[in-house]
Amino acid sequence: MSILRYTIPNSFTALSLLLGVASIVTTQLGDLELAGWIIVWCGLLDVLDGVSARLLKATSSFGAEFDSMADLVSFGVAPAVLVLNAGLQIGDIEVESGQFWVLAVAVAVFVLAGAMRLARFNVASEETTHGWFSGVPITATGGGLISSIVLVLIHHDDIAELLPLHLYFPVLMFVLAILMVSRIRFPKATRRKSNFINVFQIVSIAGIYYCGITRTYPEYLLGIGLFLMIAGIIAGRITRDI
Numbered sequence: 001m002s003i004l005r006y007t008i009p010n011s012f013t014a015l016s017l018l019l020g021v022a023s024i025v026t027t028q029l030g031d032l033e034l035a036g037w038i039i040v041w042c043g044l045l046d047v048l049d050g051v052s053a054r055l056l057k058a059t060s061s062f063g064a065e066f067d068s069m070a071d072l073v074s075f076g077v078a079p080a081v082l083v084l085n086a087g088l089q090i091g092d093i094e095v096e097s098g099q100f101w102v103l104a105v106a107v108a109v110f111v112l113a114g115a116m117r118l119a120r121f122n123v124a125s126e127e128t129t130h131g132w133f134s135g136v137p138i139t140a141t142g143g144g145l146i147s148s149i150v151l152v153l154i155h156h157d158d159i160a161e162l163l164p165l166h167l168y169f170p171v172l173m174f175v176l177a178i179l180m181v182s183r184i185r186f187p188k189a190t191r192r193k194s195n196f197i198n199v200f201q202i203v204s205i206a207g208i209y210y211c212g213i214t215r216t217y218p219e220y221l222l223g224i225g226l227f228l229m230i231a232g233i234i235a236g237r238i239t240r241d242i
Helices: 002-028 032-055 061-089 098-124 138-155 157-162 165-181 195-214 218-238
Strands: 132-134 185-187
Touching (some): 002 032, 002 061, 032 061, 032 138, 032 195, 061 138, 061 165, 098 132, 098 165
Antiparallel strands (some): 132 185
16 A cells, blocks of 8 residues: 555656657657647656645655656756747747757756756755745746647737747747756745635646646646736745845
8 A cells, every 4th residue: 555655646747757758759740730749648647646645644755856867858858948949849949049058058958957956956955935936936937837838829820920030939948947957946836825826726727627628728738827927926025034
């Protein structure tokens, strides 16, 4: 029973890691939409991983390290490869051009920042304030924003054609990289004293699961991702002395 208890959350982690690899392969094969949805599915599995570990009291050092490895692939490398290829296919960036190399550097910095963010979290996890992250987590940047942005651009190609994506994509990756390695207090998805916040979290997650499972409404994913990112950063600022 003890082995099974730890196997369940680790199985979710393993599946998330494998899906992260699948997203990379799918991106390279040219199906950016499916690759984006696969990253969303990784996020759904990440939630199940954490919830099952807490419910079964199956947290462990191995699980934490394994989860970080999976997160780096699924929410670091996979989104970076997705954005690089989106720049080529959607942003009409030419290979070997100056714009291509700027984007390549930006996605590399994003992956590096994500790795540093995960390493810092594992080392200093016991020192962080209960209910808060130090720096924006890679799951929020790679899983919550990047995949939904690309999906929305694919679904609304008329909007994508009007945007200077050769500029926006690198800026996006650099900004998200800075947010990850920053010391910004960012709220965890956990039970709060406010019932309104708890209900909002449940409804938001339920909506994300519906969109992910049915592969519909990427606009909702982007909207809720942007809202949670902005609201989380503001909440971290105004409660930093509490």
